[in-house]
Amino acid sequence: MHRVVEQVTNRIIERSKPHRQSYLQRIDEAKGDGVFRNSLPCPNLAHDLAGCVGTCRSSLLDASVPNIAIISAYTDMVSAHQPYGKYPEIIKESVAKAGGNAQFAGGVPAMCDGVTQGEAGMDMSLMSRDVIAMSTVIGLSHNVFDGAILLGVCDKILPGLLMGGLQFGHLPMILIPAGPMTSGIANKDKNTVREAYAKGEVGHAELLASEVKAYHSPGTCTFYGTANSNQLMAEMLGMHLPGSSFVNAGTKLREALTRSAAERITSLTHLGRNYTPLAHVISEKAIVNAIVGLMATGGSTNETMHLVAIARAAGIRIDWNDFAEISDITPLLVRIYPNGSGDINSFQRAGGMALLIRELLKGGLLHEDVQTVAGKGFAQYTEAPLLENGRTVWRKGPEQAGDSTVIATVNKPFELLGGIKVLSGNLGRAIMKISALADGEKTFVEAPAMVFNSQQELEDAFKADRLNRDMVAVVRFQGPRANGMPELHKLITHLSITMDRGYKVGLVTDGRLSGASGKVPFAIHCTPEAVTGGLLNKVQDGDIICMDAHNSILELKVNEEELGKRQAFVHNLDATRYGLGRQVFAPLRKNLLGAEEGASSIFTYRDEN
Numbered sequence: 001m002h003r004v005v006e007q008v009t010n011r012i013i014e015r016s017k018p019h020r021q022s023y024l025q026r027i028d029e030a031k032g033d034g035v036f037r038n039s040l041p042c043p044n045l046a047h048d049l050a051g052c053v054g055t056c057r058s059s060l061l062d063a064s065v066p067n068i069a070i071i072s073a074y075t076d077m078v079s080a081h082q083p084y085g086k087y088p089e090i091i092k093e094s095v096a097k098a099g100g101n102a103q104f105a106g107g108v109p110a111m112c113d114g115v116t117q118g119e120a121g122m123d124m125s126l127m128s129r130d131v132i133a134m135s136t137v138i139g140l141s142h143n144v145f146d147g148a149i150l151l152g153v154c155d156k157i158l159p160g161l162l163m164g165g166l167q168f169g170h171l172p173m174i175l176i177p178a179g180p181m182t183s184g185i186a187n188k189d190k191n192t193v194r195e196a197y198a199k200g201e202v203g204h205a206e207l208l209a210s211e212v213k214a215y216h217s218p219g220t221c222t223f224y225g226t227a228n229s230n231q232l233m234a235e236m237l238g239m240h241l242p243g244s245s246f247v248n249a250g251t252k253l254r255e256a257l258t259r260s261a262a263e264r265i266t267s268l269t270h271l272g273r274n275y276t277p278l279a280h281v282i283s284e285k286a287i288v289n290a291i292v293g294l295m296a297t298g299g300s301t302n303e304t305m306h307l308v309a310i311a312r313a314a315g316i317r318i319d320w321n322d323f324a325e326i327s328d329i330t331p332l333l334v335r336i337y338p339n340g341s342g343d344i345n346s347f348q349r350a351g352g353m354a355l356l357i358r359e360l361l362k363g364g365l366l367h368e369d370v371q372t373v374a375g376k377g378f379a380q381y382t383e384a385p386l387l388e389n390g391r392t393v394w395r396k397g398p399e400q401a402g403d404s405t406v407i408a409t410v411n412k413p414f415e416l417l418g419g420i421k422v423l424s425g426n427l428g429r430a431i432m433k434i435s436a437l438a439d440g441e442k443t444f445v446e447a448p449a450m451v452f453n454s455q456q457e458l459e460d461a462f463k464a465d466r467l468n469r470d471m472v473a474v475v476r477f478q479g480p481r482a483n484g485m486p487e488l489h490k491l492i493t494h495l496s497i498t499m500d501r502g503y504k505v506g507l508v509t510d511g512r513l514s515g516a517s518g519k520v521p522f523a524i525h526c527t528p529e530a531v532t533g534g535l536l537n538k539v540q541d542g543d544i545i546c547m548d549a550h551n552s553i554l555e556l557k558v559n560e561e562e563l564g565k566r567q568a569f570v571h572n573l574d575a576t577r578y579g580l581g582r583q584v585f586a587p588l589r590k591n592l593l594g595a596e597e598g599a600s601s602i603f604t605y606r607d608e609n
């Protein structure tokens with residue numbers, strides 16, 4: 001085992017001890033005897049039975065039959081989730097075959113960040129994760145379930161499902177993905193058309209024609225953004241059956257995997273001999289495995305908040321130093337967009353999760369001795385699923401990449417470092433993604449600041465040709481408490497064009513970026529955010545800012561005396577706090593923790609979890 005992985009793991013265990021212990025104690029207390037529904041008074045149980053059709057009633061009256069909850073984020077609005085429409089029937093059938101009963105316990109909301117990118121809806125996107133966590137809790141709160149299946153793929157949804165699910169960590173749970181769509185036009189080509197449109201070289205019709213070729217059918221988007229990073233993370237956590245993450249939507253193998261997962265969860269309840277509560281799967285070691293996987297692949301920067309929040313829901317405390325130290329010793333093994341030209345389907349063809357995990361285990365970078373939904377030990381995740389006689393079977397996975405430009409070996413990685421760097425300095429702490437920067441030089445930017453208080457201001461400056469210069473764009477008042485921390489992905493097009501014109505360009509913001517961003521050097525999630533007193537609120541146009549990934553520095557080069565004289569800039573946020581329903585999120589927004597603490601509101605009830 002790599003010494004640093006071991007050290008970071010031990011540090012996490014030590015730091016988490018009181019929280020983890022009390023979490024596990026509560027889980028133990030919640031375990032119960034026999035089927036949970038039997039603890040309900042008769043009238044209450046009758047209410048549960050009233051909705052039964054088919055064999056459901058007789059099953060629920062049999063005290064030996066486990067009842068499995070289905071929590072689903074099905075919606076037609078999110079292409080990755082559209083296939084979930086058909087899942088409940090498949091799951092009910094498969095759980096019944098395995099001797100259990102499944103009930104659809106609740107739907108959770110699901111927002112498409114692609115639809116809302118750069119629009120007002122995006123201001124609610126991160127907060128929707130907390131709503132999803134709370135909705136998951138409500139679904140499970142009927143307390144008639146012995147296990148649960150979580151259906152969710154995309155950005156805030158999968159993290160929210162886990163955060164909610166972990167409040168019921170005494171139940172076994174499994175995540176079932178819906179799979180990626182097949183590849184449309186390449187993500188790079190899609191961006192070329194976007195840039196041409198921004199420069200006025202092509203019109204709306206050409207732009208739309210290109211976009212619909214990229215986003216063309218049900219399934220997860222093909223780039224390695226947050227949704228696919230979530231899938232990788234879930235598999236590294238041991239929450240998927242081996243190799244389920246990236247099997248295309250709508251295929252026979254996809255359906256067989258769904259059936260296998262439904263059967264599997266039925267066998268993991270406290271009523272059987274393989275009791276595997278969620279709380280034991282999401283362990284300190286599993287969290288470290290997930291960090292390693294994300295760093296080795298250049299995963300979405302959003303996971304530096306989501307994983308913190310998921311861990312915290314399990315009583316485990318991680319911070320960005322854990323990410324930084326692991327990133328520094330984890331070789332980059334995968335190159336797919338935005339870190340390369342292939343996509344998630346290229347990754348799957350090149351050997352996918354089985355090969356990646358094989359390499360990481362070989363390098364001593366993963367904990368093998370973890371509990372997973374597939375059983376004990378992570379080595380089984382080097383196997384890949386196949387279809388045989390209509391059923392899933394697992395066979396030894398590939399030992400070599402089908403395409404060595406997509407998956408590298410630990411002995412000859414693409415880069416010696418993993419995906420991110422954590423920058424620190426007088427501006428606070430921030431995340432920089434280095435895996436997608438075209439050449440090493442871009443990891444250092446020192447240039448005069450151009451300050452913007454919204455994405456729109458930056459777009460206006462671009463349109464007025466004011467961006468044509470070396471600069472560090474400061475886009476502030478975009479943090480959790482300001483406006484819910486939207487992704488600022490749209491402005492990447494303008495900054496990319498400026499960079500391609502030969503100017504030195506960087507971005508510093510307390511907001512987020514899409515997992516699909518990466519071309520422009522950025523320091524994001526800057527904490528503390530401007531609205532809670534971060535130094536970002538004193539930056540002025542022309543101040544020199546230094547972003548230096550090599551030395552992990554984020555520095556506003558203005559002396560203390562001058563800064564002492566400056567008044568913090570106050571920005572009126574009304575425009576981003578009202579309209580399209582954003583006003584009802586005020587109580588939640590007010591309680592969001594900082595980015596490094598997971599930017600969630602659900603942990604403020606007491607400082608124990």
Ligand SMILES: O=C(O)[C@H](O)[C@@H](O)[C@H](O)[C@H](O)COP(=O)(O)O
Nearest residue numbers: 113114117225226227514515516
């Ligand atoms: O974090 C993410 O991965 C994004 O939020 C992603 O879910 C969103 O759909 C992008 O906006 C699409 O990326 P493009 O706009 O580059 O196609």
